[in-house]
Amino acid sequence: MPSITVLEFEKLIDELEGNIRKTREIAGRENRDVGVEIEDLEKNRDALLREFFDALTPWDNVLLARHEKRPYTLDYLPLLFDDFLPLHGDRLFDDDGAMIGGLASLDGKPVVVIGQQKGRDLKERAQRNYGYARPEGYRKALRLMKLAERFNRPVITFVDTPGADANVPSEERGISEAIARNLREMSVLRTPIVSIIIGEGGSGGALGIAVADRVLMLQHAVYSVIAPEGCASILWRDPARKAEAAQAMQITARDARALGIIDEVLPEPLGGAHRAPEATGEVIKEAVVRHLKEVGRLSKTRLLSSRYEKFRSLGRFIDPEAPEDSATPPAENPAVVSP
Amino acid sequence: MPDWFRRRHAPPGVANDSQSTGVPDVPAGVFTKCEKCGRILLAKDFERDLKVCPRCDHHHKLSADERIAHVADPGSFQEMDAGLSSADPLGFPDYAAKAAKGVSVSGRPDALVTGTAGIGGYACVLGVADFRFMGGSMGSVFGEKFARAAEYALDQKIPFVVFCASGGARMQEGLLGLMQMAKTSAAVAQLAEAGVPYVSVLTDPTTGGALASFASLGDIILAEPEAYVAFAGTRVAQQAQTHKPPANYQTSEFQMEHGMVDRIVPRKELQTTLVRVLAFFGAPQQSSPLAQAAAAANGNGEMGEPAKSVGRNGKGPH
Numbered sequence: 001m002p003s004i005t006v007l008e009f010e011k012l013i014d015e016l017e018g019n020i021r022k023t024r025e026i027a028g029r030e031n032r033d034v035g036v037e038i039e040d041l042e043k044n045r046d047a048l049l050r051e052f053f054d055a056l057t058p059w060d061n062v063l064l065a066r067h068e069k070r071p072y073t074l075d076y077l078p079l080l081f082d083d084f085l086p087l088h089g090d091r092l093f094d095d096d097g098a099m100i101g102g103l104a105s106l107d108g109k110p111v112v113v114i115g116q117q118k119g120r121d122l123k124e125r126a127q128r129n130y131g132y133a134r135p136e137g138y139r140k141a142l143r144l145m146k147l148a149e150r151f152n153r154p155v156i157t158f159v160d161t162p163g164a165d166a167n168v169p170s171e172e173r174g175i176s177e178a179i180a181r182n183l184r185e186m187s188v189l190r191t192p193i194v195s196i197i198i199g200e201g202g203s204g205g206a207l208g209i210a211v212a213d214r215v216l217m218l219q220h221a222v223y224s225v226i227a228p229e230g231c232a233s234i235l236w237r238d239p240a241r242k243a244e245a246a247q248a249m250q251i252t253a254r255d256a257r258a259l260g261i262i263d264e265v266l267p268e269p270l271g272g273a274h275r276a277p278e279a280t281g282e283v284i285k286e287a288v289v290r291h292l293k294e295v296g297r298l299s300k301t302r303l304l305s306s307r308y309e310k311f312r313s314l315g316r317f318i319d320p321e322a323p324e325d326s327a328t329p330p331a332e333n334p335a336v337v338s339p
Numbered sequence: 340m341p342d343w344f345r346r347r348h349a350p351p352g353v354a355n356d357s358q359s360t361g362v363p364d365v366p367a368g369v370f371t372k373c374e375k376c377g378r379i380l381l382a383k384d385f386e387r388d389l390k391v392c393p394r395c396d397h398h399h400k401l402s403a404d405e406r407i408a409h410v411a412d413p414g415s416f417q418e419m420d421a422g423l424s425s426a427d428p429l430g431f432p433d434y435a436a437k438a439a440k441g442v443s444v445s446g447r448p449d450a451l452v453t454g455t456a457g458i459g460g461y462a463c464v465l466g467v468a469d470f471r472f473m474g475g476s477m478g479s480v481f482g483e484k485f486a487r488a489a490e491y492a493l494d495q496k497i498p499f500v501v502f503c504a505s506g507g508a509r510m511q512e513g514l515l516g517l518m519q520m521a522k523t524s525a526a527v528a529q530l531a532e533a534g535v536p537y538v539s540v541l542t543d544p545t546t547g548g549a550l551a552s553f554a555s556l557g558d559i560i561l562a563e564p565e566a567y568v569a570f571a572g573t574r575v576a577q578q579a580q581t582h583k584p585p586a587n588y589q590t591s592e593f594q595m596e597h598g599m600v601d602r603i604v605p606r607k608e609l610q611t612t613l614v615r616v617l618a619f620f621g622a623p624q625q626s627s628p629l630a631q632a633a634a635a636a637n638g639n640g641e642m643g644e645p646a647k648s649v650g651r652n653g654k655g656p657h
């Protein structure tokens with residue numbers, strides 16, 4: 001168990017990389033061959049990275065998911081799609097900067113892309129409300145999904161939000177209704193949907209664009225019912241116990257896969273997506289294309305019944321009247337069923 | 340006022356249930372007092388008034404059983420899936436203890452009670468959340484019972500009426516808790532697609548993941564007066580606030596003003612309002628074969644015992 005967080009660890013790595021750079025510079029000036037030396041330093045760096053990343057805590061994954069350099073939706077779009085035509089507005093009230101959407105083409109095939117977007121600098125963060133989407137964002141997303149449905153185009157959504165916006169204006173304009181409506185409508189949308197959790201999958205705000213045929217998740221992304229700080233302050237009246245809450249809630253990609261919440265964990269480059277966004281984009285693209293191909297083969301009826309069953313089956317409980325052969329219960333508790 | 344009302348301590352043999360409202364202790368059983376204005380009320384009047392304070396109109400929370408007794412025709416309620424209970428899928432700290440406490444306080448194995456009922460003679464499937472069980476939170480049992488009840492309504496083509504009293508997704512079930520939002524909403528979508536009516540009644544409190552899923556999806560959405568109806572809790576909201584909230588922020592009245600609720604209905608009018616709504620939908624009368632089957636089942640079995648097999652998991656009402 002590492003005693004420092006991933007952000008502290010990254011400072012060490014930065015130092016190491018500084019050394020590598022300096023060695024290169026000196027070698028260049030003195031016209032000296034340092035190939036072996038550099039290779040050694042790089043090996044050392046990768047070994048450290050591997051060791052640290054093998055033992056990441058859930059809280060480290062939260063820090064990585066919120067990393068200020070982590071690639072956002074807009075960073076991935078050019079890596080996945082040949083073009084992207086952004087479209088704006090919910091046709092009701094406003095355009096939400098925290099929710100982007102538009103038309104794109106994936107290997108030449110037209111798709112609708114929707115994604116939550118955080119800001120890179122202060123100005124953009126304000127414009128995008130730090131990725132907290134407002135009712136207008138969910139309604140814009142739904143408008144574009146309906147467009148995709150009407151023209152039989154698949155929908156690809158990128159999830160990256162700390163949660164939906166909870167300010168007075170959002171409450172006034174029905175943030176709950178907007179999310180609820182998306183949950184209902186997405187569950188019966190007559191076109192394939194693939195969602196990728198690329199960073200923070202913050203509660204209902206994330207789920208509001210993630211009721212999909214396939215839900216994929218980057219290795220260091222997190223997906224949770226409530227932020228660890230919120231969980232810790234409610235349960236233990238102590239937000240400082242966030243790491244403990246992150247552990248208890250099982251919010252990592254591996255946890256989500258084990259619980260059957262997501263369909264696939266997409267591996268990130270060593271050290272996290274921000275160390276190699278292009279490589280991460282390639283991994284996402286390969287997976288999205290593959291999953292779309294699979295669900296694209298299903299008839300509309302089959303597609304919808306599978307999607308319903310997928311979410312219908314999520315839950316673990318004890319049913320004393322369940323026929324014993326009707327479930328595949330975990331061995332240690334034969335009464336627990338996942339219907 | 341009797342002399343003992345002025346005593347700070349209850350006389351021997353009288354339970355002390357004082358809440359720290361500055362109101363004198365009240366002997367249990369005979370008297371009770373309003374949680375909001377502190378008025379001392381005769382317990383039997385309080386029950387007769389459906390736990391609504393005659394002075395300040397505060398609607399006190401009801402248990403699932405009290406709610407069912409208020410809205411369902413006498414003897415008509417046939418419970419479904421009464422045995423489902425939480426499995427603590429994450430091994431979450433203190434979950435088992437909290438669930439056990441919920442069981443002892445509510446007398447139910449989880450936070451949602453479902454079954455078939457008659458309301459003014461109209462057959463429907465009724466779901467009632469009980470806030471006393473872990474704040475009415477939505478765990479796997481809640482979602483499963485909701486989905487089974489909706490599927491039964493779909494199968495029988497009778498309306499689904501749900502009373503919400505819930506703080507949202509159950510943290511102790513992590514992502515499985517969150518997914519109950521999708522599960523309940525997907526079940527409602529099946530009703531909508533098939534034209535089966537779904538009525539949602541928001542009671543105190545309806546917040547978070549409950550409001551952001553099934554509670555906001557009713558074909559008709561009713562609410563009790565002054566219920567706390569909110570997306571984010573007050574504390575969270577205050578931290579995030581850049582706008583000054585109005586005085587009635589996050590109440591039923593606020594939600595109706597902003598178009599999120601069809602109608603605020605005082606508790607004493609709730610049953611008759613539901614009857615009018617069900618009449619509009621053309622819900623089948625309880626003299627239908629379903630009602631007769633339910634009545635027959637009621638005659639030969641106790642509540643909670645299986646009577647016949649219907650529906651997805653072989654569990655019909657019984």
Ligand SMILES: [Zn+2]
Pocket residue numbers: 373374375376377378392393394395396397
């Ligand atoms: Zn009162």
